[in-house]
Amino acid sequence: MATIRLQREDFDVAAEQRKLSEGRGDIGAVVTFTGICRGGEGAEDIAAMTLEHYPGMAEEEIARHVTEAEQRWALKGVTVIHRYGRMVPGDNIVLVLTASSHRGDAFAAAEFLMDYLKTSAPFWKQEERTGAAAEKTSWVEARDTDQAATDRWNKPNRGRTAAE
């Protein structure tokens, strides 16, 4: 039921959504999250970003959280695609797609998966900047707010939502 892919090439949000919902009368809600490479703001903008990953573990770690999402919410389908390699601002990075009968489950599962992707899927971003910093690359630092977002899901009552 779940589709998990790591790939260098771009993905097509509409095609993935169609694959998951076409010809089915039981899906009432589809949520997609698309993460996009940002250019940043200011004089030293981001010129490009390279995503490194741990092949094998990345797929397994995503699959573990997809399974957990399927246990916590009533899902009719899940697709997670994460790209690796070099990307420029505007390029797609990650897609999370959840389908359910009702919107509450689809929203909660998509946000849960994104929070865990950020903090526990083995990917690392390295940035190249423009301007005076053009020669330097730097590894993006993990943010405390991402860990805080993930920790929300360990509180009681974060399973099925009221919005079913």
Added chain:
Amino acid sequence: MATIRLQREDFDVAAEQRKLSEGRGDIGAVVTFTGICRGGEGAEDIAAMTLEHYPGMAEEEIARHVTEAEQRWALKGVTVIHRYGRMVPGDNIVLVLTASSHRGDAFAAAEFLMDYLKTSAPFWKQEERTGAAAEKTSWVEARDTDQAATDRWNKPNRGRTAAE
């Protein structure tokens, strides 16, 4: 910045997402919600659904909540498209698309808009069933859980999220 449309014809999620994010380096997160006509379960399935709306007020009511969402979260773009007329299972009904620098704002705004669309935008669904009930049409009743989902947004601290 916001696009709000009521229309009889179908919409194209990918095209709307492209319009909103193409050529921009400041968008890091795009959330789409697609509401789809369900066929139901059991002997008396839903054969079709007709959506009636209050022209004029529907647009204005959606616009009021889009403005509120723009005040509560840091959004780079919002699109809301709601169809009216007759739809069969599998047909798209509604699209909410939010773009932001960070995922927390895009997720929260999309869910907020859907909750308010359900309870305060002037649309009414009438269902046609198959089987023994084929001749009857019935108006869908409002659900308490939808009102409860909407009421969540009136609690304190439901503005900017921790996941920025």
Added chain:
Amino acid sequence: MRGKVKVLYFAWVRERIGKTEEIVEPPAAVRTVGDLVTWLSARGEEYAHAFENPKVIRAAIDRTHVKQDTALAGAREIAFFPPMTGG
């Protein structure tokens, strides 16, 4: 309120009354949305049926949701409908 006002009906309120809209001229004593519901209910069986349970009737004045005790003064367009089920 004074003068004529346009009233719109939607969904099963529209079906029961059998009209999508009409122009009415209620007497001055009809001051609030609730007064108008009461006055309309007395116009015939179809209205009485539509408004038999006023608690489930929603109203809008000039395209903005209002409560039963909202004054009608200044209203150009008043709409009555069941709880919404869009989205």
Added chain:
Amino acid sequence: MRGKVKVLYFAWVRERIGKTEEIVEPPAAVRTVGDLVTWLSARGEEYAHAFENPKVIRAAIDRTHVKQDTALAGAREIAFFPPMTGG
């Protein structure tokens, strides 16, 4: 632990050590992930630099996240990397 084990490095841990992976054979006294970090740190300046702040080092055994006090027994593949920044 006993015998040889494959160690993988990612992101700036990989850059500092200058290798993507290697086979090591730590002595029996190296029992936990933390022990292995200490033992690797003593192998040279590049290792000492990579592991200078053990608190920010994350580890996985056989592709599952583990803590510093997790036993190495039975491990086939151990990976070290900084906090993740995907998504």
